[in-house]
Amino acid sequence: MSSDENGDPFGVSYNEMRTVTQRIHVIAQVTTLFAVGCRLLPRNFYGLEKGFCIGLFLQSLILPAIGCLIAIAFELTTLDALSMIATAAAPVASYVSVLTYWAGGNAALSVLLTAMSTTLSIGLLPLWFFVYSSVWTNSVFITASPEDVAMYLSIIILPMGCGMIVRALVPKAAKYLAKFLSFAFLVETIVVTSMTAILHPTQLDADWRIWAAAFVLPVTAYLLGFLSAFIFRLSYEKCVAVSMAIGASNSNLIISTARRILEHPEFILKIPEMYSFFAPIQGIAWALFYNRFYYVNDKYPNLFGSEEYD
Template sequence: MDQSPLIDIGLPVALAIIMVGIGLSLTKEDFAVQARSPRASVVGLVGQLVLVPLVGVGVAVAFDLAPLLALGVVLVAASPGGATSNLITYLARGNVALSIILTAIASVAVIFTLPLWFDLGARIIPGADAFEVSVPLAQTFGLLLGVILIPVVVGMVLRARKPALSDRIERFVGVVGLVVLVLLIIGVALGERDRIVDLIVSVGPAVVALNVAVIVVGGLLAWICRLGRAEQIAIAAEFGVKNTTLSLLIAFTVIGSEEVGLAAAVYSIVMYITTFALVYGGRRLMRTAPGAG
């Protein structure tokens, strides 16, 4: 795949800006609150980094997708929650602080876990080894260090030192994220325009199944672990709303395959449709919570 400057330079820069935005939403107190009662954070992180990728591998195999499309499903599942999950959690009346913490920590942790899950998927999915696609650990680590960890730290430092400026920048970051995601989806559609309909028909049901499954798994996991309703909503949102910009970055710049990135492009659309139901269900759940009203 021939890379354009927009993908080689613009995409990593845009993702770094988005991650600065996540850092801008974090304070020391956020970490202190979760440190005093870490059970919800631990449950959410273990589920995000282990259970959700396992669901992704299971969905990819169960739907008998073409190898590259299947690997795209695994890539999406192994990616962390997106910054939009924090907004969805807020609208659904979930625990926003927990959502922010899970997004930030999972975004850093996937520097190590994402290549491992993708490699596992490439070994398990029938026919995937014939394409010789992989996510090299060293290359991916360096890339994600630059576009995730460092920008998050920069955002946190800026929030601590210049809170008023941080508020203004944070609003701008959300617009950048949306514009970049739309451009990436258009780019995938143009790159595969000769067979885009067939590919979407092929991967669409699996992507919908993945999205619905991980939202349900998130809520059930939190319920089984006896977490509160606000925490159940936050974890369900975190599992369901993925950082598909990161998935597309990996597909384009590391793997070099638009077909692998197609699952992320379709998931980007699907997840915003299902979040309407999540917000409605979350608000309804909180209205009937003991002591509500």
């Protein structure tokens, strides 16, 4: 048992608080993905091939290498470097679609990138972790549990599908449901972040380099996603979707994997825990920024690619 598990904050046991946190997380994710589904129709998933390939290439091949470079640049210890690589190699976070929706981006593209990267993580997560962790050690190996992958896929697909059905049956009601229910993600970010800080107070006691590395990874990824999509002449909506997908990795998958396979997971969880704090907050900031500057796409129509072009 880690030091974080000693004591009962507010008279509630560690396991009870952890269970409540997990349930809040799942309920909020299901609610927000249902909300995004309320704004989608099957035809929204057509014509996304170019953006899908660019986003998947960046997330699956480039981002793990960036994680390795950040670990080297900040001279992280072996365990911290391993946790950085695992976080960078994780699939797209399920909350990305709601950030894309808020930003005025192509939510259908973000859904496809989330679902496919989650499916591929069964093979890609252990592959890239093995390749890049060898810079420090060959004694640690992680694999994504098929059960965890199936759970995250079900959280993505089922509520999204239900939302799309509601959109098809009652489009006016679906519009208002999407706006109202999407804020469940904001509530989750505040509540889960606070409860995580209570559950794992020692995770906050870290060297400045760990904090900096956990902050720099999502910043770099959000920028990389948008600029890469822009260079390849994607539309503004798809540039936003790629940016959001690359910027937010599913650190919860890394946390659950570490707890499942490592004897002392607390030693490798500092960066994923910090990243799970920075990535959604930065994502909200980027979503507001992209939404605010959407007028650039209207003012300079030739600056970005068109929907027909890509």
